[in-house]
Amino acid sequence: MMNPEVAPGPFTDLDRFVFESWGYLVIPDVLTPAxxxxxxxxxxxxxxxxxxxxxxxxxGYHTEPSLERLIDHAAVLPKVRGLFGDRFILQASWNTMQPAHAGVGGWHQDGSSAYNFNQVGYPVPLIQLRASFLLTDQLEPGTGNMELIPGSHRSQVPLPADIRAERGDTPIGHVICAPIGSVLLFHNGVWHRTYRHDGDRDRYTAHYVYSPPWVRAADRFANSEDFLERTTPMRRALMGEFERPDAPYGASYQPLPFG
Incomplete structure (x- = not known):
């Protein structure tokens, strides 16, 4: 199956059309193999x-410079800006491990089980935009890929409960096959799961989740003062360090310091 591949960097009109149609983009060659x-x-x-x-x-950005650098990667951040405008934050950064010879994960949409995003409106609003950096080659199915259902962020009905309970297959599942260093950028409303991993080497993926500035951070209760002191102005701003984010709806939040 084809991939919705786009060029790194600027968010084009075609990028927007593909994203709105499928709910995700694949950006190849973002990182070198090294x-x-x-x-x-x-x-x-x-x-x-x-x-x-x-x-x-x-x-992970607190202790690992190679992961900190991905927060505002020049190949990815313009895409996020194109979808959110000049006001957004890094809501969370998750580093996931799938061990070798692991089976498929469960189907789900990203969001909050306390109040699911599909309760906010239809179509499911874009509240979390996830950039997933592939740190291993995933050139064929069974290498710890992500599997998504194209366009499912606009479905008026959920994935059937029996499919979810059994972690079953669907006839329209799209297993992302992409080389090491690619980035998968996807809408929180797209139904997805971790595909099986038949290889001998554990799979790691670095995820960066961007949201409107009024969304509560998920990987931290507060920002590290040490990190804020030593990091760049852009990354500090992406941490959401601004006064009174509730006054009202982030009105006091300044745009990010784009050049």
């Missing part, structure tokens, strides 16, 4: 102290 390998090794360090099972860890 950069991806550096981020892979950083990911291994993050997960070293936990059990070897599927899981995720937040705030």
């Amino acid at each position: 950069e991806a390998e550096e981020a892979y090794e950083a990911s291994k360090r993050l997960h070293a102290s936990r059990e070897r099972a599927f899981g995720q860890i937040g705030q």
Whole structure:
């Protein structure tokens, strides 16, 4: 199946059409193999102290420079800006590990189980935009890929409960096959799951989730003062460090310091 591939950098009218139609984009060649390998090794360090099972860890940018650099990557941030405008934050950063020889994950939409985004309106609004950096080659199915259902962010009905309960297949599932260093950028409303991993090497993926400035951060209760002090002005702004985010609806939040 074809991939909705777009060029890195500026968000074009065609990018918008493809994203609105499918709910996701694939940006190839964002990281070099060496950069991806550096981020892979950083990911291994993050997960070293936990059990070897599927899981995720937040705030890896605090200790790993190779992961911090991805927060505002020049190939990706213009896409986020094109969809959100000049006011958005890094709502969360999750580093996920799928162990070798693992099965498929469960179908879901991203959001909050406390109040699902599909309760806000139809179509499901864009509240979380996820950029997933592939740190391993996923050139064929069964390599820890992501599987998505194209256009499902606009479906008026949910994925059937029996499919979700059984982690079953669908005739329109799209397994993303892309080389190391690619980025998958997708809408929170797209139904997706982790596809099986038949390989011998654990799969790590670095995820960066962007949201409107009034959305509460998910990987932290507060920002690290040490991190804010040493990082760049853009990354500091993306952490959502502004006065009175509730006054009203982030009105006091200044646009990000784009050049």
